[in-house]
Amino acid sequence: MYRLVKTLNRQALVNATVSIFVVIAIVIAGSRNLQNFDAALVAYLFGTVFAVFGIAYRYSVWLQRPPTRLYWYRSWQFLFSKNFIPYALRSLKLFLRNILLQRFIYPRGKLRWFGHLMLAVGCVLAFAITIPLTFGWIHFTLDPNSISTYNAHFFGFVVTSFELGTPIAVITFHALVWCSVIVTIGAVIMLRRRLTDGGLIATQTFEGDWLPLFLLIAISVTGIGITYDYTFLQGRTHQFMSVTHAITVILFLIWLPFGKFFHIFQRLAQLGANIYKVEGMKRGMAVCPHTKEEFASITHIEDLKNVSKKLGFDFSLKNGGSHLDLSPEGKRSALAKAHYKARKESGKFFG
Amino acid sequence: MAVSEYNQEMEFFVDMQRCIGCHACEMACAECETNGQESMIHVHYIDRAVSVQTTVQVCMHCDEPACATVCPADAITKDNFGVVHSANTSRCIGCSNCVLACPFGVPIKFEESELMMKCNMCYDRTSAGKKPMCATVCPSQALYYGTREEIRKRRPESVPVNTFKFGELEVKTKVKIMMPKGATKIIVD
Numbered sequence: 001m002y003r004l005v006k007t008l009n010r011q012a013l014v015n016a017t018v019s020i021f022v023v024i025a026i027v028i029a030g031s032r033n034l035q036n037f038d039a040a041l042v043a044y045l046f047g048t049v050f051a052v053f054g055i056a057y058r059y060s061v062w063l064q065r066p067p068t069r070l071y072w073y074r075s076w077q078f079l080f081s082k083n084f085i086p087y088a089l090r091s092l093k094l095f096l097r098n099i100l101l102q103r104f105i106y107p108r109g110k111l112r113w114f115g116h117l118m119l120a121v122g123c124v125l126a127f128a129i130t131i132p133l134t135f136g137w138i139h140f141t142l143d144p145n146s147i148s149t150y151n152a153h154f155f156g157f158v159v160t161s162f163e164l165g166t167p168i169a170v171i172t173f174h175a176l177v178w179c180s181v182i183v184t185i186g187a188v189i190m191l192r193r194r195l196t197d198g199g200l201i202a203t204q205t206f207e208g209d210w211l212p213l214f215l216l217i218a219i220s221v222t223g224i225g226i227t228y229d230y231t232f233l234q235g236r237t238h239q240f241m242s243v244t245h246a247i248t249v250i251l252f253l254i255w256l257p258f259g260k261f262f263h264i265f266q267r268l269a270q271l272g273a274n275i276y277k278v279e280g281m282k283r284g285m286a287v288c289p290h291t292k293e294e295f296a297s298i299t300h301i302e303d304l305k306n307v308s309k310k311l312g313f314d315f316s317l318k319n320g321g322s323h324l325d326l327s328p329e330g331k332r333s334a335l336a337k338a339h340y341k342a343r344k345e346s347g348k349f350f351g
Numbered sequence: 352m353a354v355s356e357y358n359q360e361m362e363f364f365v366d367m368q369r370c371i372g373c374h375a376c377e378m379a380c381a382e383c384e385t386n387g388q389e390s391m392i393h394v395h396y397i398d399r400a401v402s403v404q405t406t407v408q409v410c411m412h413c414d415e416p417a418c419a420t421v422c423p424a425d426a427i428t429k430d431n432f433g434v435v436h437s438a439n440t441s442r443c444i445g446c447s448n449c450v451l452a453c454p455f456g457v458p459i460k461f462e463e464s465e466l467m468m469k470c471n472m473c474y475d476r477t478s479a480g481k482k483p484m485c486a487t488v489c490p491s492q493a494l495y496y497g498t499r500e501e502i503r504k505r506r507p508e509s510v511p512v513n514t515f516k517f518g519e520l521e522v523k524t525k526v527k528i529m530m531p532k533g534a535t536k537i538i539v540d
Contacts, residue, residue, distance in 0.1 A: 067423040067448055098465070107464040108387070108440070198384035202475035203436065263441040266424055270465060273423075273446040290398075296451055304421065304451055311420045315454065317518040317540050328456030329395060335455060335515075336367045336397045336406035338539040339528060346531030349368050351508035 012060035031136025047253035054257025075272025118186030290330030372405030
């Protein structure tokens with residue numbers, strides 16, 4: 001055990017441990033010393049705490065990689081510069097466009113974009129509902145002066161009231177059903193792609209591509225099963241439905257830091273990469289010595305020279321320059337020229 | 352998921368000197384299902400001001416791929432067959448590090464979809480025991496996919512080389528370049 005702990009990344013371990021203490025603290029504070037905490041959801045809370053630990057650990061390890069660390073550092077440096085307002089507005093716009101609406105997937109395929117949007121919207125809505133419920137931040141009580149009015153509490157304060165049987169009550173109490181339907185539609189679209197697209201069939205893996213979709217469908221179906229049970233079966237199968245749903249959700253939470261779902265947290269780096277590109281263009285563009293055309297920012301090329309050197313790729317040339325000063329086309333031409341030179345020196349171009 | 356029938360006796364040989372700039376490989380490459388109808392191959396004049404010679408470039412599938420090493424999102428991976436795959440679409444953040452770090456100038460960034468794509472040696476075909484699209488259509492055999500024995504018979508005056516020197520840096524690749532007999536490496540500086 002001690003040997004296993006010793007192999008762990010110390011910084012990541014500290015960050016992950018701090019993260020779970022933060023989660024426990026906000027659960028205690030938000031549920032008013034656990035008085036509003038729903039004990040029936042304790043298994044979900046343990047799953048969430050594990051997921052937070054795993055995500056914080058993996059994220060911390062990920063940030064220690066030189067290229068990731070550079071983007072992380074540069075993103076904050078450029079955001080909190082004298083151009084804070086334009087970059088913050090740009091990031092907000094890109095967040096809405098690319099993170100919430102996922103427009104960058106649209107050029108890859110309309111149906112693919114729609115399917116992924118359904119998955120993302122369903123999952124984000126479900127998280128927005130279940131995490132506050134699990135943490136005891138939200139709970140519902142029957143109004144003491146009524147037999148049909150429900151009060152919704154947030155952090156222990158009444159935020160809204162509604163009558164049972166009204167549309168708002170139906171929408172609220174079935175919110176996770178709508179999420180399940182949305183997620184299932186998205187998952188089926190994505191499953192169809194994986195069954196019919198030749199490129200995906202050749203490159204996909206079970207644990208990387210199929211398991212996440214199966215998990216999402218299993219969570220959705222078992223979740224709908226709970227509603228089905230109390231609506232049509234008078235709760236006779238409640239234990240089975242709730243236990244199977246809890247199992248699938250907890251499996252999802254445990255898998256969250258390791259598998260494909262981690263890209264949810266990585267995706268935000270796209271905003272940083274965009275600011276990096278814009279700021280780089282402002283600072284000046286590099287011109288390829290071969291094509292005589294601009295191809296990237298000087299900042300990017302210089303950063304890449306340093307990062308690649310750190311990683312054991314020293315592209316320095318004998319003439320004092322660097323192979324990285326060439327554009328992609330310049331590099332291809334340099335290789336072709338070297339090939340031509342070798343052929344010419346041998347006296348035989350073919351054969 | 353799919354059972355691979357990757358034939359490791361088959362190798363990819365490139366001879367840019369034989370490229371006639373017909374762009375047939377580009378058209379064929381766009382048929383590869385892993386690329387989504389985008390061509391991943393590069394054909395262009397080497398230096399149009401002084402020569403009409405063209406060059407062709409596929410991914411060389413480096414033993415230690417610079418593109419994967421500098422990727423901040425861990426989106427590029429090399430498999431057990433030595434094939435360096437195109438960016439994982441769920442991870443790629445479109446930063447272009449790989450585009451600029453590849454010593455062979457191979458990866459392409461698609462700005463609209465914030466995604467890098469590159470040649471993966473027609474993995475849908477090679478993993479099923481077939482040849483890559485470009486090599487099947489190249490009329491001058493600048494791109495050739497076959498066994499070491501076949502290429503030895505066809506090009507008795509040449510040897511396949513997979514060691515490249517970029518200044519001090521030595522890069523070894525899965526794809527070979529046909530060089531004059533006796534050559535052991537190709538020096539780019």
